[in-house]
Amino acid sequence: MSALLRAEGIGKAYGRTPALVDADLTVRAGEVVAVMGPSGSGKSTLLHCLAGIVRPDTGTVTYDGRDLTTMSDAARSALRRGDFGFVFQFGQLVPELTCVENVALPLRLGGERRRAAERRAHEWLERLEAADAAGRRPGEVSGGQAQRVAVARALVTAPRVVFADEPTGALDSLNGERVMRLLGEAARDTGAAVVLVTHEPRVAAYSDREVVVRDGRIRDLMGAP
């Protein structure tokens, strides 16, 4: 399988503190890669660089042959809206909107009509076993349900890469596993790659392979290039 996303020799420092040092990582289409490591090791910085949220100080990040590090902010934003999906630990849903409106939001921002967008949003909510939440606001649903809504929102635009930063961090074991099972299934069905940042081995076990970040350096435990 060819590389969809590739980081080569990327480095990033915050002030004098290095967060990433000469980091290489390749993500292929359709694979789930877990990024593990202790708190403060550089996991989230790596994810932000790969997703074009943060520009690395050195090195390059290429997505589908395009260099994210030299791309304009507008082009990177367009890419994040269209090709990438995001799931974070919490605080990602708009509290004033219902869950179905939240899921439909990326489609609406992409110019899709309300009815069509909400129809697709409903389909994704069903798939994520969160259909009950459709008409409710995020504050009115459980944490597990809200996170499944967030996953539906990340997948509704059929992204080619889903970036998930501690997606189960705020959930109990059962809800966390449900989110991972559904995220994994949906990604497999749609062929999306998933970059999964987690410090929980049981969550990482849903991946195809994992890399460990320690002191800003990446170690690929499975020896993949």
Next chain:
Amino acid sequence: MSIGHTLLGLLESGPRHGYDLKRAFDEKFGHDRPLHYGQVYATMSRLLRNGLVEVEGIEPGDGPERKRYAITEAGVTDVEGWLTRAEKPEPYLQSTLYTKIVLALLTGRSAAELLDTQRAEHLRLMRELTRRKRDGDLADQLICDHALFHLEADLRWLELTAARLGQLAEAVGGTAR
């Protein structure tokens, strides 16, 4: 696992032949390690000798005679005692991994690499169990979860040890690599 107590417990719902007992055991508990016939008959002989089961009847067959076992009052008391007694938590104080790490530090080998190799192996097994859990029934899920939680505890220890290799090297008089 105490095979004797488990077989006794299975007999509480009614008398069974050795073969039926093996089948019930394998179906419920023998996911990875089915019982050998020899184990079943050796265990039943011991339970018989100790008065925990009795032979309720013998049926002739094509092969050896088929004994039908029933649990005795003493057997029921024994199962009851086993079920209500807490299992002794394993303290894991003699860890092979710890020994290997200290030896690596003492002999100038890379303890960090040793930890990473072990970590990869643990995660490989966790991935396999997660797949099995995903495709399995509730029994599979619970059995795999038990193993997964233990493996996760090991992994946390590996991570902690990796972060303390320098300190450990100093404490044992070795070199962290």
